[in-house]
Each structure stands twice: as structure tokens, then as C-alpha cells.
Amino acid sequence: MLAYPILLLLAVVGTGGTSTKSSPHASRNADSGVLGLSIDAEINLSRLSNVVAADIARAAHFKSHGQGKKRESRHRGKRQSVAISATNSAVSFTSRVKFGDPATEYTLLIDSGSSNTFVGLKKEYSATNSSHATGKTVSVTYGSGKFSGPEYTDRVDLGNNLVITTQRIAGVNHSSGFDGSFDGILGIGPTDLTQGTVSGSSEEIPTILDNLFAQKTIGAKVIGMSLPPFPSNTPGSITFGGADSSKYKGELAYTNLTKTDPAKDYWGIDQSIRYGDSTILKLTSGIVDSGSTMILLAPDAFNAYKQATGATLDDKTKLLKLPKDQYSKLQPLKFTIGGVDYTLNADAQLFPCSLNKALGGDNDSIYLVVNNLGENSVDGLSFINGYSFMERFYTVYDAANSKIGLATTEYTDSEGNCKA
Template identity: 40%
Template sequence: MVKILPILLLSIACVFAAPTPKTSVKLPLKAPQSRVAYHHARSRDHCRWSHLSNNSTNSTLNIPAINADVSYLITVGLGTPAQNVDLIFDTGSSDLWVQSANYDHTQSSSSKDLKETFSIQYGSGSTSGKEFSDQVTIGGFTFTQEFGVASQATGFNGIQGLVGFGPDDLSAITSNGENIPTPTDNLYTSGQISSDVIGVFFKSITDGGTQETNGEITFGGVDATKFTGSITYVPVTTVSPASQYWGIDVSSITYGTSKVSSTTHGIVDTGTTLILLSDSSVKALYKNIRGAALDNNSGLYTIPSSQVSKLNNITFTIGGTDFTLTPAQYLVPDNQVANQGGVSGTAYSWIGSLGSNESGLAFILGQKFLENYYSVYDTTNNRVGLAPLA
């Protein structure tokens, strides 16, 4: 049967006997071989979210991340023996699919053809193919899961597939309307991790290169060495459509002492590259910066060099705690501009517009925010946590 899904495809997991729990397993989040220019990342972010504006042990499992600067990828093994694939690590969806060129079911002794098809349509892209059930390996842990093998995919050049770690309700569109457990859910219910929680550490590229293995995902808890102070936890918002995702409430957004937005609702999402605000908030922000303008070539806002030294911090107040980005944190580093198709000597900002004023989705805190703050996605307690990076 054909299944039309709003963001990413459906993933059905059935967990069998669990291996002996491990105290900690760390692996890298890695990068695509090819670079993604600014305008491609901006377009991808907009396609990704356009439909919303239009309409028990003590063990943990740590997975390292390689920074592709616009995506973080996690290595996952599919089949027996495992065929390793690098999938976008995505908290904005709850499903797993892989390009057919990167997984051959005939080479896996545990593969099962489910005789069903899937079809995903979103923004200006789509993907479709057949559904299989097979063993999935993350770190040293293995479970059986249904996933899609895409014979057709547009908008994913150079990408092998995606694996989602959002709320499992995002996988509810199936033939019988069931909610599908995420890989984290399955690791937890099988006793392989101690909590239905993931902690995410991202860090920006600092040397002007194209990729680094400098991120980490912890399954089953948090890595206290990656953040300072305490974690600020806030409940998932009740305001739709942000409530369908890892959505949170922000009591204010300020630029220096100027208020950009009062109480608003949005999403924390590892699968979005930029920091995106509603149209009205973006206008209020850049009105404070003389000469700031949208660059049509890159899709990013540019700031005159004469104004860079005068820039102020931008602060998101979440759960009574201020999460501040300095100009150095929300501007593209000079040594990375040329690598991503920008003009050397031009100041670019990671903060852009969502393209709408949807009140229930007024911001997305993507990768460029999360490279400055440790984030926690707690399914058991239906909450999101943030803390300053160590």
C-alpha cells in the first residue's frame, strides 16, 4: 500500500532479545562528502517546514557525530551482516529511510520484504520506494525495525537517508493508525538503555575545514562532561503545530535591550541548519542593525563590516533562563565563508526568516543554535532540556 507522510516516512520497530547493557558507547556523527552551499541549506530548511506554515538499567549509549556544517550524520548498520549507512540525525521526525543504492536487502540474511510501498511528499521534494524489516544496529545494540528503501528521492543529493528521533506520534500515519516507536523507544523498552532520553552535543567547525568528528549523541541519558551548570528543562508546548514536535515556549527574544518577540512557540530541531524566526521577529531584529539586508544569492542576511563591531547579543528566554548568542556565535566565521559559497569579506548571519508568521510555529532553533547549547530530548517526561556547552 502507499503511505503518504507529512515529513518523513513511517518506521515500525519490533525489539527482540537485548544484548548485555553497556555503560557507555561513543561513536562519531559524520559529514556528507560534498559541501552544501548556504542557499541550498536555506532552501532545504524552508522546504522542510513549509507545510506547517501553509497548513531499566544504568547504561547509556553515546554515539559520536561528524559535523558537515549543515547536517550531522549518524552511522547506522542495516541488515546481517550490517551495511553501514550515514543518515541525517533528525529530531524533527520519527522515521528511518535509506536510499536503495546504500542498502541491498539481498545481502542481508535477516531482511524481510514487507510487500508494501511508501511515499513521502513535502515542500518541493519527495521520496518513495519499498518497505523492509531488518536488523538495525546503533553502536553495539541491535533491534528489528521496519524502514523504507527509497528507489526515488528528490532533494537529497549526496544524502544516504534519514533517521528520526522525534516524538513517536510523528509516525502515526500507518495503515492502522498506530504510533511507531522510535529507535530510542525500542532501546529503552528492550532494556538496552536506562531512560527514554537522548542528549545531543554539537560543536561548530572552528578551523575553516569542511568536516570534523566533533559531535556526540548519548542514548539513555546525558553526558555531564559536555555541558556546564544545570540543565534547564521545559515541558513540550501545548500549542500546535509546535506541540507535534520537540516544541517549546519562549517567553521573549531580545536583541541587546530591544525586544524582538514576546511569548512565542517553536521547535528545537537538529535537522534544521539555521536559526529561523517568524517574519515579524526577523524584521524587528534586523531593524536594529543598520544596513542589514537579505542576500538573494545565499539566502542569508548580510551585515556591513562597519556594523559588526557594534552588534549586540541575541537572547532567548526559556524556562526562566537566558540562552544568549554572541555576535561571534550567530555570524558565519570568516574562515568558513568561502567554503559555503559566500563572498569573502562579507558578514553573514545564521539567523533568518521562516517565511511566515504562524503563531504556533514562530521559531526553529536549529543546528547553529545547538552548536552553542547541549540539548536533551526526554520522551519519558515529555520535555526538552538545554544547558551551556562545557
């Protein structure tokens, strides 16, 4: 069994199989109006053997959302469901959340690629004194999973004084395709993604972030995420209300959210990428997504990276593979975002060699975290900067100003994935 004592204020969780856990604790940032969650930490290892398929499936549903909007525009522009995958990622995140008065605690998967909040998959949602049925039904499709159920307003307690007195949520009457120990999903994506998910209405539903701000619990509609590289003994965190200045170095650099479909519906940006001195991805749009494990590139860019590194596609893992003695030849991978370069050194382009067995690989090779976004690429979504990118850079989702902020951390240039 592989085990690493990781403590995250946002849980790294899998969906069954080998995992590690640590005790939760609450934290409050010293910055005014910035609060963090109290959570458990888990990381699934057996899920890593399907990491490529999981990420590509998630990407396919991001892309299909944009295609679906074009089809629906011919039918009054109304969306009945949002096609996004939140349930099959190799690396995902959970938190324990309390609903109602008296409160019942549930475990929710935190998803940056969706925005509805619902509960009742494993543990049934229990209406209490604070629960009020709206008479409407919520239906959402998450790629491999979907649910429908009655809408309520209720009290939601995220922990550490993050309490929402009235939040629109959904219970679960019918569901399929959810594989995991979580009870529901806490959506932290843009509010637009909730449009058309409530029966008989095309309105948007205020998200958890919207209501924390509206009820003056936090000072801004901003989420900050710090995800130290795996394995690590140092805590990571998610904060609501602003950036945690203790988690990054220097200044945050902000870039506007992209205006290109379908990336603009998510936490999307414009960027270009160079490997060494060669441009492998021209300026284009994509997504910064904590629910994806890898860094996914459109086919042309992926093939350019593959050729430049000399890596081969491994039949067993579906990952790019290099002999360990080729590690020293890896060049920096530079992401240019808003005119600022964010560089992944050679080490940051690797899965930890300690995970080779979990990946289904061999001990004499190293495996790369860059992979193919899918053969059927979609204009407007040419990359996904997943967990493997975010673990090296502090990331801020700024809904108020339609921006994403990035900064270096103590882990940006760290080297510990492999002793090649």
C-alpha cells in the same frame, strides 16, 4: 578548497560539493545507560550558497504538516504521509548503520524532524536471514523528496553496542527528490510523526529510540546532542539514553514541550527573544531543530532584529549583512526558555568569515545567522532554533518526560567566527 578537520560523533554532512571528512570512532559515555554512535564527519561548503532557501523550505514543510492535519481532521483524521523536509538543509547529519544478519552497512541521514527509518536510496536494501516482510507499504514525503516501499522488521546495529533485534523499517521501491550520498534516513523525531505512514493503518511505529529503550539497551528515552561551533577540532556527539555530562557546564535546565500546533508535533518549545534590552519576539512556540542551519524568526521578529542591528538584506546571499566595522555594535541576543536566559553573544550571531566565499558573499562584510522564517507565517510555529543555536548550547531531547534540556558549554561564549 575550504577544509576544516572536524571530528563529530554525529556527522555534519552535505549533499555533494566540497566537504571534509575524518575517520569514525566509537565512544561510550561514563554515565550508566548512555551510549554514543560511531560515525563519519563531513561538512558541505557549496551548499551554503543556498542556505536561506534550504532552511525556509524545511520550515515551510514543518508548517504545512500542521495545516495538513487540520485538513485531514475533516477526513477521519488519518494522515497518509508526513510533509517534512529532510533533504535540502545546508547542515545535516549522517551515521553508518548496519541492517540484517549477515549485516550490510548503509549511510543514513539522521533527522530530528522525522521519525521513520528507511534504507535503499543509493545502496539497495538487501533482505537477510533476520528480515521479515510485514506485507504493508510505508510512504513518507520529505518536502523535496518522497519514498515508498515495503515494510520489514529487521536487526539494526547503530554501532557501539546500540543493537535493536527487531525494528520496523522500510525498503525503497520508488523515490524522488533526494539529493545526496546517503542511503536512507534514521528518524529521531517524536513517535507521533510516524502515524499514518503505513498503508491501511493509523498506528504509530516505534522509533529507534523507542526500541533501544524497550529492549533495555539504554536507560531512558533521551537523546543528547553536542555540536561545537564550526570550524572546530573538538569532537561533537550524539548520545542515546541520557545526557553526556562531560559535554556541558553546570546543570541542565529543562522546559516542557509546547502544546501548541504544529510545533508540538516536533521537538517544540515556548520562548521569547530580546535583542539587547528590546523584546523582538514575545512568548510563542517553535522548534529546536538540528536539521536547520540558521535561526529563523517570524517576519515581525526578523524585521525587528534587522532594524535593531542596522543590517541590510544582501541580494546575492539572501542573508543579513553588516560591514565589518559595525561588528562592535552588535548586542546580545537573549532567548528566554522556561524562565532561563540563553544568550548568543555578537560572535555567535555570525557565520564564520572564512565561509564568506562559500556563502557567495564578499570579504569586507559579516553575515548573520538570523533570518526570516518566511512571509507566510503560521500561528504555532514562530521560530526555529537551528544548528547555529545548538552549537552554543548542549541540547537534550527527553521523549520520556516530554521536555527539552539545555545547558551552556565551553563554546557558549567563544569568539572565533570573525576577526572584525
